[in-house]
Amino acid sequence: MRDLNTHIVLKTEDLSIGYNSKKESTVIASHINIALQKGELVGLIGANGIGKSTLLRSLTNVQPKLSGGIFINDTPLESHSNLELAKVLSLVLTEKLASKNLTVFELVALGRQPYTNWIGNFSAEDIQIINRSLSQIKIENLKDKKCFELSDGQLQKVMIARALAQDTDIIILDEPTTHLDMYHKAYILKLLQKLARETQKTILFSSHEIDLAIQLCDKLIVMTNETVVSDAPCNLISKGTFDSLFPEDLIVFDANTGTFKVKK
């Protein structure tokens, strides 16, 4: 049992990320060593422009890394084909859908694509997994609605259900709470926490909701100009990591409440 709990799903070793152009390479962050375990909810936080998206893009093989290693279940990321990667890692992105004319069921069902045959027919098992994903997110009642009829919060839930239907060990979400009101921000993150617990999937998301992330996540990855640290939120608080997150002229971190306060 203990062995199961400490199973490392996603790991980086001395990873450097950034952009390679013909003349020079721009390093955004280096010496990144993180290890995400099975069933963990992990938040990625940092100021705007610090490289959160670059890190996520590198971890998902959208963008090549500069050096170091990324391992999924102890296999190097780059040795996965597109299809193999689709079976271990699913994404929820910030980009708009090209077409919102699909029903919720059809959209969630697209998550089964890595497993279906050449024309995309569903087996009984596929249908069962799609329905299970819908009920895990509690959106069975939206099943036959068109995506253009949904609110932003509902659509985000549908996209999470689609990632669930893809049945992967890891789900990575890029800023899943943008455009949502305070209630739905908390709702979505709480939902992710519940999913990580219940399905034992590793869920990594980037977010600006630091207060909520501190309360809900098992682990936080904090990116600052100097370093990338990852640890449990309470350890990070006692180490004072959040003090160096932002320039200190406007807001300060209050370790007692775990929130940022505006300087008076």
Add this chain to the structure above:
Amino acid sequence: MSWHHIIMDYRLPKAFTAIIVGSGLGISGLMMQTLFRNPLAGPFVLGITSGASLGVAIVTMGTSLFGGLLLGVLASKWTLVMAATLGSFLVLLTVLIVSTKVRDAMAILIIGLMFGSISGAVVNVLSYFSSAEELQQYFFWGFGSLGNLSWNELLILFILYAAGILLSLAAIKSLNSLLLGENYAKSLGLDIKKSRLLIITSTSLLAGTITAFAGPIAFIGLAIPHITRQVFSTSNHKILLPAVFLFGAIIMLICDSIAQLPSSDYTLPINAITSLIGAPVVIWLLVRKRKMMF
């Protein structure tokens, strides 16, 4: 005896041509609209018509420039078909090569448009130097025509068309995941460049051969997918593809019957009819449903 002759050798091949043209152009239009995530795309955005027109323009109007050498072969229809095929094939080959180099599908769209402008300019230069007769021959090709195909020609058209349709069936799954956008499609395990190549090859086969045999048939490829989406209220290609096939074939047959002008010796240019019928249908559907399905 003469009725038999008219039906077997004239009306029946024409009806088959109409079915092939309507369904083939409809399906290639659908694939282009999904690939480029653009409701204004059609089968000809890749420069197929411009390439074909350029080929035809060179054989019909190029004689003034290149001398009388070509004159002997000019009269035959096969020359026009060959010229159109060659022209569209060359343009498509270029677009295909470029498409493997660019990351964004939108760039391919722009590149297709640019090739259209280039061949349009060359056609302009050619027509400036040609005689009235040559101009007329070129313009008649541009009207489009469903008739004039013998059974042998129809067979060749059908074989290439069938290959295009088979490829489009193989693209259904990719097309559905492309509805989410290219990044999502990739995260679902799709090989984007391979799917792009499959979709473009299928479109080239369909739209290229149809244009070579029937001339540049306007509008159908753009309108049929919209009409079908509005009627079926879906973007799922498993439903859309067969539906577009049916609608394309039916609408083209109707257009052809109208162009045939009952009790008259004249046949109107099919290109005028497709737009006269198609445009009001699209407008009516959009106004009635108040929302564009895409």
